[in-house]
Amino acid sequence: MNSPLFTKLSFSYFAYFGILGLIVPYLSVFLDGRHYTSMEIGEILAIFTATKIVGPTLWAMLADKSGKQLSIIQLGSGLALLSFTLLFWMTGYWSVTFALALFSLFWTAILPQLEVMTMISIRRSAKIYARIRLWGSVGFIVLAIIAGKVIEQFNSEAFTYIGWLILLALFISSLQLKQPRAVYKKSSEDSSLLSRLVLPSFLLFFISGLLLQVSFGPYYSFFALFLRDLAYPSYAVGLFISFGVVAEIAVFFVAGRLYQLFGARLLLVFSLLVTAIRWYITGHFADNVYILLLAQLLHAASFGLYHSASIQFVQQHFQSNQQNRGQAIYIAGVYGIGGAIGAYVSGYLWKDGFGAVQSFEFAAIMCLIASGLACFIVAKK
Structure with a gap:
C-alpha cells in the first residue's frame, strides 16, 4: 500500500475517532454543565445514539447503489459539521437534543463507508x-x-469549540481521499442480503454485540461524572480513558495474527467474558486507582479485540455487493439499538450517582449473557 494513501486513511480515522475521544468522556459533562439531571442526560444520549439505527442503513443503501463511498463520507462529514455548529446557539432540552440527533444522523454516514473503502x-x-x-x-x-x-x-462549553475544530479537520481530510476501484462480478454464489442476515451464526453474533453495547451504557454515559463523584481530579477522566485506549492500540498490532490463530468465535467469547469482569470491578472497586487502571487495561479486549474480530467476521459473512449494507446493519443494530438501550437504562439506574454500582452490575450481566450466545457462533478463520 502506497504511503500517501496510508497517511490519508490514517488521518481520517484519527479525526473520526478523535470526535469519539471528545464525546465519550465529555458529552455528559457538557450536558451536566447545562444543568440536566442524570435521567435527562440518559434520555438525550439515548436519542443521540438511536439515530445510528436508521442513519447507517440509509446511507449504505445509497452507497451500494452508487458505488461511491467517498461521496457519502464527504457529504456526511460536511453536514455533521454544520449540525454540530447549532450547539453554539441552542440551549434548551429539545433544541440540544435535536442538534445532537441531527449531527449523529449525518456522522453515522462516515464510518461504515470508511471501513469498506479502507478494506x-x-x-x-x-x-x-x-x-x-x-x-x-x-x-x-x-x-x-x-x-x-x-x-x-x-468550562464545559469548550466542548463545542473543540468538537467543531475536529469536525472541520475530518471534513478537510475527506476531501483528500480518492475513491478506490472495486469491480463486482456477479456469480452463481450470489445470495440475497436477507438470507445472510437470518443465518443463525449472524443472529447470535448480532445479539451478542448488541448486548455488549448495552453494557457500555454506564461507561459511555456517566464515567466522567462517576470519577468526579469519587473525588478524582477532572484531568483523570482523560488519563484513565487514554490508558484503556493505549491497551487497545497494543491489541491492534496483533489482532490480525490472533484472528488467524483462533478465529472469530473464541476471540468474541473471550472479549465478552473479560468485559463482564471489567464492569464488575469498575462498579465495586473504582475508588482504588490501581484496580481502576486494571479495569481500563481490559478495554484492550472489550473494544480492541472485539472490534477487530467483528470487522473480520462481517467481511467474511457478506458478499462484495453487500459490504456497505452489511457494515451499516451491524453498526445500526449493535451500536444504535444497543447503545440507545444502554444509555436509557443507565440513565434510569444511575439516579444521580446513587445507583452507580447497580448500573455496572447490570452491564456485567449483559456481557455474561452475550458470551454464552457467542459460544454458538460458527465462523470462518
Whole structure:
C-alpha cells in the first residue's frame, strides 16, 4: 500500500475517532454543565445514539447503489459539521437534543463507508487494517487528554469549540481521499442480503454485540461524572480513558495474527467474558486507582479485540455487493439499538450517582449473557 494513501486513511480515522475521544468522556459533562439531571442526560444520549439505527442503513443503501463511498463520507462529514455548529446557539432540552440527533444522523454516514473503502484499498489485509485503525485510537487518546485539560481550564462549553475544530479537520481530510476501484462480478454464489442476515451464526453474533453495547451504557454515559463523584481530579477522566485506549492500540498490532490463530468465535467469547469482569470491578472497586487502571487495561479486549474480530467476521459473512449494507446493519443494530438501550437504562439506574454500582452490575450481566450466545457462533478463520 502506497504511503500517501496510508497517511490519508490514517488521518481520517484519527479525526473520526478523535470526535469519539471528545464525546465519550465529555458529552455528559457538557450536558451536566447545562444543568440536566442524570435521567435527562440518559434520555438525550439515548436519542443521540438511536439515530445510528436508521442513519447507517440509509446511507449504505445509497452507497451500494452508487458505488461511491467517498461521496457519502464527504457529504456526511460536511453536514455533521454544520449540525454540530447549532450547539453554539441552542440551549434548551429539545433544541440540544435535536442538534445532537441531527449531527449523529449525518456522522453515522462516515464510518461504515470508511471501513469498506479502507478494506477495498488494502485488499482486506487484516494486518494493514489494524495499523491504519490504530490511528483512530491515537486520535481518541489525544482528544480525550487535550479536551479534559481545556475543559478544566475554561468550562464545559469548550466542548463545542473543540468538537467543531475536529469536525472541520475530518471534513478537510475527506476531501483528500480518492475513491478506490472495486469491480463486482456477479456469480452463481450470489445470495440475497436477507438470507445472510437470518443465518443463525449472524443472529447470535448480532445479539451478542448488541448486548455488549448495552453494557457500555454506564461507561459511555456517566464515567466522567462517576470519577468526579469519587473525588478524582477532572484531568483523570482523560488519563484513565487514554490508558484503556493505549491497551487497545497494543491489541491492534496483533489482532490480525490472533484472528488467524483462533478465529472469530473464541476471540468474541473471550472479549465478552473479560468485559463482564471489567464492569464488575469498575462498579465495586473504582475508588482504588490501581484496580481502576486494571479495569481500563481490559478495554484492550472489550473494544480492541472485539472490534477487530467483528470487522473480520462481517467481511467474511457478506458478499462484495453487500459490504456497505452489511457494515451499516451491524453498526445500526449493535451500536444504535444497543447503545440507545444502554444509555436509557443507565440513565434510569444511575439516579444521580446513587445507583452507580447497580448500573455496572447490570452491564456485567449483559456481557455474561452475550458470551454464552457467542459460544454458538460458527465462523470462518
